[in-house]
């Protein structure tokens with residue numbers, strides 16, 4: 403049973419834009435395939451959801467947001483007017499803090515100069531470009547709609563519109579079929595000098611075209627060894643060029659960390675709106691209907707389009723906190739480690755999986771890139787050493803279902 407109400411003012415909002423012109427073969431996201439984004443349908447559904455969120459009261463929006471992140475899907479498929487429309491829905495006063503970080507994701511094929519200029523005018527000040535590779539064959543293999551020239555052009559378009567704070571996403575550990583040369587892709591991204599780079603290892607999800615090809619033996623996933631080699635090689639290249647490896651998958655020039663993601667990693671409250679979006683305000687986590695049509699139908703009635711929710715119990719909270727601590731370069735404050743935990747981390751220190759660092763005069767334990775490759779396992783080990791409670795004994799955890 404869900405009982406406690408959560409009323410911390412929320413300063414961070416994620417907005418999901420569901421439309422993509424084609425589904426990439428590895429994609430398992432909450433996507434609706436359409437050639438043109440339905441900006442009117444999108445804003446109408448978001449407006450309905452925001453009314454329901456306001457009535458519900460458990461995720462009250464602060465008068466001024468600190469971060470706003472529009473992800474997808476392909477937000478750029480919604481065209482030039484979508485960000486202005488979103489600003490009107492949220493209320494311009496909420497976006498008036500000069501320190502607001504407003505990120506929008508874009509794919510090169512739909513990121514035109516008109517889109518970039520209109521987004522900048524609406525207040526977007528950071529763009530995350532879904533580039534994934536600069537290799538023609540790899541882009542075709544993934545099912546992407548842009549080529550290498552499109553990716554370079556998108557970076558130029560962003561800069562011309564004043565969107566200098568940009569991030570480029572790359573995927574590594576592609577199967578041999580993609581004919582990708584990882585070094586060439588890293589050289590290409592470095593030549594563009596984006597202030598932020600995100601790297602994601604390809605994962606095979608059941609139900610995707612890639613999942614089917616792998617299950618039928620038509621595609622062989624990259625070996626663990628290659629995954630490790632490509633990750634460590636990228637870390638070496640990017641850090642040698644002055645990027646700070648501040649989170650397992652993220653690299654930034656000084657002052658260009660993603661503030662929105664820091665909210666997630668720091669365990670602070672956030673509201674997610676749109677299909678499939680998650681919201682969290684300790685201890686409540688809830689998530690929306692994943693299918694766009696189901697979500698839009700419920701949101702249009704002014705009801706909460708929530709699929710499910712849970713109160714995160716003490717054991718789950720501790721494991722999550724440990725996992726989030728270990729994800730970033732802040733690591734775990736040393737004084738939070740008890741005797742058994744220190745015995746565990748001493749093994750990590752000896753084997754090069756972690757190091758001790760000093761932050762603001764306080765000692766921390768942080769993982770090295772080799773440790774980050776084992777993040778999930780190490781988080782479980784540390785949680786258990788800290789006295790993690792097995793989930794079945796965690797009486798605080800409960801689930802409730804709206805639908």
Ligand code: SF4
Nearest residue numbers: 422425426429474475
């Ligand atoms: S562009 Fe992104 S969200 Fe859309 S199908 Fe491809 S991977 Fe999925």
